[in-house]
Amino acid sequence: MRLQPLARRRLAGLGAAGESWLAALPGLLDELEQEWGVRVERRSLPGGSNGLVAPATTADGQARVVKVAAPGVDLARQAEVLGAAAGRGHVRLHAHDRRRQALLLDGLGRSLAQTPLPVEDVVAALTATLVEAWAAPAPPLPARVRDRAADLARGLDDLAARSEHDASPAVLDHARRCAARRSAAHDPARCVVAHGDAHPANLLRAPDAPTGWLLVDAEGTVAERAYDVGVALRDLSSALQEPPTAAGRLRGWCVQAAAATGTDPDAVWDWAFLERVSTGLYVTSIGSRAVGRPMLTSAAAVLAGR
Known part of the structure; x- marks a missing residue:
């Protein structure tokens, strides 16, 4: 997996927990692809420091982003805020997998x-x-x-x-x-x-x-x-x-x-x-x-x- 340098440093600081998460990441993405009906690229977008932020595409060609948190990072609050906002001022949330600490978001343009x-x-x-x-x-x-x-x-x-x-x-x-x-x-x-x-x-x-x-x-x-x-x-x-x-x-x-x-x-x-x-x-x-x-x-x- 190609992660951003800051994410790799974070995982390295977690020792065995970081290594285990990284080793399990490809299989986790396979599962999310099946459940969410998307194809996830095995690379991280610029800026991701707390895990993986990868581009994805739906079956009908719509741009999405899959975000998976590193160990110790909880995405529940982010999902709560994005779900309430419903796309106003914030990126739109399409799905939240609490167990896997993963989000499915709209794909947006350059920062x-x-x-x-x-x-x-x-x-x-x-x-x-x-x-x-x-x-x-x-x-x-x-x-x-x-x-x-x-x-x-x-x-x-x-x-x-x-x-x-x-x-x-x-x-x-x-x-x-x-x-x-x-x-x-x-x-x-x-x-x-x-x-x-x-x-x-x-x-x-x-x-x-x-x-x-x-x-x-x-x-x-x-x-x-x-x-x-x-x-x-x-x-x-x-x-x-x-x-x-x-x-x-x-x-x-x-x-x-x-x-x-x-x-x-x-x-x-x-x-x-x-x-x-x-x-x-x-x-x-x-x-x-x-x-x-x-x-x-x-x-x-x-x-x-x-």
Whole structure:
């Protein structure tokens, strides 16, 4: 099986469990092909990091995608969010096999990350589709809404301690201050079922959708809307490497994104910085320094240019 490098690193870190899952994967796909009436290509699409995301085709030629989670990854929440949304703002779900941890989804076009556009147009596409996704039917909120910022803050020190990374003490301190501000402002009444990971690689071309795009890989995180917007700005790191311009550029995107989504630009800034550091540390800790380093160096450039 041809998997994406980040997925292979994840499986390698699981030891025998990862090897067993990979060995059983061809047979599992054979079973899904029979049950779902599709032909699955034995390769992973770009971006899959938590298992296999493979192109498939129905008997009458319609494009589909089969997603199979690696050990320890539960797709139940994603299936719940996609099923409720019924194709609005999110990719359409056709089937969910809970036992095999597999989803059958609509096949979509190229991702926003693969589409050359000015950053301001990238921000516009992400925010417009987030607004559409928030308007879709969603699962009910839990009885107790967790404080997302507090959860991320608790993980910062642990992540920083168990990986070789490029986050300076000043960057970590600023990320903690961002988390403290968002935690102090936490209000369950203002929270929604957010996408949770709306970066450019998770926005795929869908010409028939109102915005021309649909979101994939919904995490269904419960948080304020500004959280989703901050995550959307998290991966725009390549344009934030020069201290003289980094802070101003990020501030401009925060203002643009907040205006498009009816959120607070200061809240978007806090989430964009906190998620940039937290995610940079996380992907570094699982062996993908090439992905994590630009997030952390961009955080340093933003902080230096303030």
